[in-house]
Amino acid sequence: MTQILKLNNVKKYYGDSKGLITKAVNGISFEIEDQEFVAIMGSSGSGKTTLLNCIATIDKVTSGSITIGDKDITSLKENEIADFRRKELGFIFQDFNLLDTLTNEENIALSLIINKEKTDQIDVLVSDLAKKLGIETILKKFPYEISGGQKQRVASARALINNPKIILADEPTGALDSKSARMLLETMATMNKELQSTILMVTHDSFSASFCKRVLFLKDGKIFTEIYRGEKSRKEFFNEILDVLTLLGGDVDLVK
Numbered sequence: 001m002t003q004i005l006k007l008n009n010v011k012k013y014y015g016d017s018k019g020l021i022t023k024a025v026n027g028i029s030f031e032i033e034d035q036e037f038v039a040i041m042g043s044s045g046s047g048k049t050t051l052l053n054c055i056a057t058i059d060k061v062t063s064g065s066i067t068i069g070d071k072d073i074t075s076l077k078e079n080e081i082a083d084f085r086r087k088e089l090g091f092i093f094q095d096f097n098l099l100d101t102l103t104n105e106e107n108i109a110l111s112l113i114i115n116k117e118k119t120d121q122i123d124v125l126v127s128d129l130a131k132k133l134g135i136e137t138i139l140k141k142f143p144y145e146i147s148g149g150q151k152q153r154v155a156s157a158r159a160l161i162n163n164p165k166i167i168l169a170d171e172p173t174g175a176l177d178s179k180s181a182r183m184l185l186e187t188m189a190t191m192n193k194e195l196q197s198t199i200l201m202v203t204h205d206s207f208s209a210s211f212c213k214r215v216l217f218l219k220d221g222k223i224f225t226e227i228y229r230g231e232k233s234r235k236e237f238f239n240e241i242l243d244v245l246t247l248l249g250g251d252v253d254l255v256k
Helices: 048-055 078-088 104-114 119-133 148-160 178-193 234-248
Strands: 003-015 021-033 037-041 063-068 089-092 166-170 199-202 214-219 222-228
Touching (some): 021 048, 021 063, 048 166, 119 148, 214 234
Parallel strands (some): 089 166
Antiparallel strands (some): 214 222
16 A cells, blocks of 8 residues: 555644643654545544644644655645645535535536646546536536535535545534435545545544544544454444543544
8 A cells, every 4th residue: 555644743832922832733643545534533622623734734833744645745835835735635624615606517627727737638537526426417507506415525526636645624524414424424435435535534523433444533632542444334333433432531422
């Protein structure tokens, strides 16, 4: 397997005017291989969102290194970060972030247009991906004309269209009802298994995490433990996640 993401002793500290230091991320190291689907869990204040923001190049680390593909993103200059983020990362947002003034097709293709891909190539890429995700019949519609489940698939297609090194999702089911949440998670599982996407998802929801192949648990800015699904059923993995959360404590959702 090819290594997609590597964190080496990553720290992110915040200071205030009184000289108090908050160690949001305090020396985290791990790797993610190609085609993994990994969840990061932890209670509020555990550092999971800060960690994801550092990987997403939104925050800069205090020390340590983060490598995506063959590039150390902690060494990128300001004018290189936006270009890297646009070309190498995919994002699935909690509220989809689709533009209602653009058709679904245009929403999916937007990053390709910004990257100045040829029009005929864009058409082929969008059409092919839409067929794989079952949304080819709604490409000419606008986001406000389709269901929530269809919006999820459009947003997923947008995240995939650039063939990113890794897709990052921050609490993607946080604002969804249980039916919509399951639909999105099943779509992400399809993206991982059939489209061979590498996905890193931050969640406090054990149901969401049970769709993943591996779960990292954070506590006080450090890795508490990790577990692998392996050959377990999703229900068995869900129960194992609950066992770890019981040991971990904190405000995490045990059921959905």
